[in-house]
Amino acid sequence: MQLPKQTHRFRSDLLRWYQAAHRPLPWRTEPSLYRTVVSEFMLQQTQIKTMLPYFERWMQLFPDFETLAHASAETVLKNWEGLGYYSRARNLHKLAQTFIRLPQAPQSPDEWQALPGIGPYTAAAIASIAQNFPAAVVDGNVVRVLARLSDHTQSFSSNGQAVKIFQEPAHALLDPHNPGDYNQAIMELGATLCQKSKPACASCPVQNHCRAYKKGAHYPATLPRIQRPIAQKIQVERGLILHQNALLLHRIPEDAPRLAGQYELPRLDLLQLPTPPAKPLAVKTRGIANQRIKENLHLLQIAPKQNLPPHHYWVDTDQLEQITLSGPHRKWLQQLLPSL
Numbered sequence: 001m002q003l004p005k006q007t008h009r010f011r012s013d014l015l016r017w018y019q020a021a022h023r024p025l026p027w028r029t030e031p032s033l034y035r036t037v038v039s040e041f042m043l044q045q046t047q048i049k050t051m052l053p054y055f056e057r058w059m060q061l062f063p064d065f066e067t068l069a070h071a072s073a074e075t076v077l078k079n080w081e082g083l084g085y086y087s088r089a090r091n092l093h094k095l096a097q098t099f100i101r102l103p104q105a106p107q108s109p110d111e112w113q114a115l116p117g118i119g120p121y122t123a124a125a126i127a128s129i130a131q132n133f134p135a136a137v138v139d140g141n142v143v144r145v146l147a148r149l150s151d152h153t154q155s156f157s158s159n160g161q162a163v164k165i166f167q168e169p170a171h172a173l174l175d176p177h178n179p180g181d182y183n184q185a186i187m188e189l190g191a192t193l194c195q196k197s198k199p200a201c202a203s204c205p206v207q208n209h210c211r212a213y214k215k216g217a218h219y220p221a222t223l224p225r226i227q228r229p230i231a232q233k234i235q236v237e238r239g240l241i242l243h244q245n246a247l248l249l250h251r252i253p254e255d256a257p258r259l260a261g262q263y264e265l266p267r268l269d270l271l272q273l274p275t276p277p278a279k280p281l282a283v284k285t286r287g288i289a290n291q292r293i294k295e296n297l298h299l300l301q302i303a304p305k306q307n308l309p310p311h312h313y314w315v316d317t318d319q320l321e322q323i324t325l326s327g328p329h330r331k332w333l334q335q336l337l338p339s340l
C-alpha cells in the first residue's frame, strides 16, 4: 500500500487543518474520560447530528460513571430511547458499574476491551482520545480516506475485511505524539470533506499527499471498492389495535437478542390474526443493516381478549410517555394516534 511518503508533513497538514476547522462537539470542547466513553458508545451506530441532543441530556442526567452506575436499568434504557441498538445502553450501564469498582481506569486498548461493549475500534478511540495512548482507530471514514490517499484499488468483500486490511497502514500514519487529535482529525476529514460520493478535494488539507486526487476529479469517489451485501427484503404486518383508551402492545422479551424489554406495535402473526384484505392505514419502510423492511400498519378493532399471547399488554394511551417504546414505533404513533 502506497501511503503518503512525507509522513511528518502529512500529519502536520492534517493536524493544522483539524485544529482550525474541527466541529466544536461537546466531548471536544469539554473533554473528559467519561464524556469520551459515552460519545463513543452513542456514535457506534448513530450519526452525530442525531445523537447530540441525547448526549447533552445524558450528561445532565448521568454526569459521571458513578451516577450512571447507580441508576436503574429502566431509567438508563428510557433515556436511551430513540437512539436504538439498546444493547449499547445496557453495556454502557454495566461498564459504569464495573468501572467504579476498578482500582484505576484501564490504561490501554487491551484493558478497555475487557469491559462490556468495547471492541477494538472503541478501545482505540477511548485510549487515544482520552488517554493519549498511541493506538490508531479504523472505521469506515478512515478506510475511505486511506484508500484514497494510497489509491488502493483492491476490492473488499465487506467493511470488516477493509477495516482489517487498513489497521497496519493506519498505525504507520498515526502521530504517536498526538494520537487523540490525529485520530479525530482523520475521522473528521472522512466525515466532512472526504465524503463517500462527492469528496471536497479542492478544500482538502492533504490533497498534496493524495494519490487518488492526482488521477482526476471523478476518480476519488470510486474508492474504496467494497462489495455491498444484497439487500434482504422483509415485510411485516402489524396491528394498531385500540380499545377505548388502551392500545395493544407487544413487550419484547428480556432474553431477546435485540430491543429486549421495549414495547412495539404487535405483529399480526404473533397475535394469530390474518392480514386484513383492506389497505393498511400506513406503510412504513426502513433499513436496518442490509435489510429493507416494509411495515404495514393495520387499524384493527378487536375486543380485548382475556388470554392474550405472552408478552402482549393493553397500555393506556396516556401512559405511552412512561414506557420504553421502540424509536420508530413511537414516531409512528405520534403521527397516527392524533387522527384516530
Ligand code: SF4
Binding pocket: 145, 148, 149, 193, 194, 195, 199, 200, 201, 202, 204, 205, 206, 207, 210, 212, 213, 220
Ligand atoms: S484529496 Fe480528496 S480524495 Fe484525497 S483525501 Fe482529500 S478529500 Fe479525500
